[in-house]
Each structure stands twice: as structure tokens, then as C-alpha cells.
Amino acid sequence: MKLVEIDCPVCSCKKYKVVFPDTLGARPPVFGYKWVPEIRKMYRTVRCLACGHVYCSPRLENMYQYYKDVEDEGYLHNEPLRTETARNVIQTIQKFAPAGRLLDVGCSTGDFLQVAREYYQVEGLELSHWALEVAKHRGLTVHPTKLNQITGAHESFDIVTLWGVIEHLEYPKSELERVNRALKMDGIVCFWTGDVDSFYSKLLGSMWWYRLGQHIQFFSWKSMDHLMSDCGFTRVYKGVYPYVISFEYLGISLSRYFLIGRLAKILFSLAGLRKRRFVLRKSDEMFGIYRKVRRV
Numbered sequence: 001m002k003l004v005e006i007d008c009p010v011c012s013c014k015k016y017k018v019v020f021p022d023t024l025g026a027r028p029p030v031f032g033y034k035w036v037p038e039i040r041k042m043y044r045t046v047r048c049l050a051c052g053h054v055y056c057s058p059r060l061e062n063m064y065q066y067y068k069d070v071e072d073e074g075y076l077h078n079e080p081l082r083t084e085t086a087r088n089v090i091q092t093i094q095k096f097a098p099a100g101r102l103l104d105v106g107c108s109t110g111d112f113l114q115v116a117r118e119y120y121q122v123e124g125l126e127l128s129h130w131a132l133e134v135a136k137h138r139g140l141t142v143h144p145t146k147l148n149q150i151t152g153a154h155e156s157f158d159i160v161t162l163w164g165v166i167e168h169l170e171y172p173k174s175e176l177e178r179v180n181r182a183l184k185m186d187g188i189v190c191f192w193t194g195d196v197d198s199f200y201s202k203l204l205g206s207m208w209w210y211r212l213g214q215h216i217q218f219f220s221w222k223s224m225d226h227l228m229s230d231c232g233f234t235r236v237y238k239g240v241y242p243y244v245i246s247f248e249y250l251g252i253s254l255s256r257y258f259l260i261g262r263l264a265k266i267l268f269s270l271a272g273l274r275k276r277r278f279v280l281r282k283s284d285e286m287f288g289i290y291r292k293v294r295r296v
């Protein structure tokens, strides 16, 4: 397998500084979210000296092909949490686009679409065969294609959403240009991803939870504004993703990292908090909405 050098995916600059060395080598990373220690092995991470975007280079090409085999029965376990999160997110989206056609890119098993269909006419795109089948069983319209392979979506959507997707994209600029073409004028694109310039990212460094081998783009509000502006969008909302989580899930997540996390896991179960849910508003979870203001 051959790795390729990548120019900055946001501004095409060739100058960078190395942020973290390669720990993966010339092979694909682990895809999906089933926890195994190898999931954290990554390609070299660099920061663009011109726009500040952080990304992986060199890396494998055509990483998209690996998503079709991703299966994760354990993912279904947290569906109630994602459904509640979707309800919170839609309250915000409603303020900018109260009705119309919505396309969810990388919709997985369709938890977001299941809630969104109460407000909008919905469709999804999903590469994992397993997730696609789960979504179809729920009666959702989901296509097994990448964004740039969809046909007949010319200025036909009011809303395009990318939840935890943009950090996986090999060429986010061309994908967002495609989003621009899929959206009607004044349509909106909504996303959630990690903020690489956040307090948590700086505090945790190579241990930051977004640092997984399958994540190859690390945005900040600055680099996101830059990319979105080049792709014909202007920001209308800057927020924090209203992540609904249970103490049980928080304990499991933390226990992967720290001794204190393992203690937290025990404490949460002793205190009978396991099933208790709450909204976790972490400052490193960027939730943004941009409006299409020109064609590209």
C-alpha cells in the first residue's frame, strides 16, 4: 500500500508543520467505533501554515471503500441517546429552515432521519451495507453512495446535514461544493465535528477523543469558515452540539483513557446513576449552520 502526500484540503497550501508523528504506517486505519486500542493508530498529522487547518498527510487514498464493511451491533444500544440528541438539534435547525427536503450525509442507521422525518421530507446517504439495511428496515430512503455520486440532486434540497462526517472526508472542499449544488439558494448545511483549537484538544493532545485513525480532518471555526466561504456559504449559527449522554456511556468512554475514568465508571454504577441522561455541552463539539449565498 502506498501513502500519498496531501496539500491542505482547505486552502491548497503545501507548507505545514508536523503536529503528531505517524503511528499507523502504510495500511488502513480501523473503521467504525467498536473499541479496540488500534482504533487510535493514525497517519501523520500536520497543521497548515497558511490557514491553520489540521489534517492527515501522507495517508491512504480511496479510504471511502472501507466504510462499506463497517458493522457495529453495539452501536444500536445507544439509539435512545442519539434520538434525544436529534430532537435537541432539530429545535435549532427549525429556526433556520422550518420545512422542506433534507439530505443526511453519512446517516448510519438513520436515528437522525427518524426524528427529522416528523418535520421534513428526508433522505440519507450511507456507505456501510450493515447500517444501510438497518435504516431501510425503518422505512427510510437511503442511497448507498458518496455525495459526489448522487444524481438528480441539483438545487433540490433545503437542508443538508453532516453529523460526525466531515472529519472523515478525503476531499472536504469538493464534497462541500457538491453540497452547494445539491442545495437551493438560501438552503442550509448543518454539521457537527470536533474543534481542534478547543481547550480539550489542547489539554489532551494526542489523547483527544477525536484522534482516531479514520478521522483525517481536524477543523476549527477559523478553518471551517474559510472552507465554507470558498464553497459559497456564510455562517448563520455557531454553537455547541447538544450531546445527550448517560452516565453509563460516559463511564465507558472515560474508562478507555484514564484511571480516573475507571473510577468514575464504578462510582456511577454504585450511585445508581447508570441510566440517568443529561445533555453534555462540551466546548470542543462544534455545531454550525451555514447558508448558501452563492453558486460555486
Ligand SMILES: [Zn+2]
Residues within 6 Å of the ligand: 008, 009, 010, 011, 012, 013, 048, 049, 050, 051, 052, 053
Ligand atoms: Zn490551509
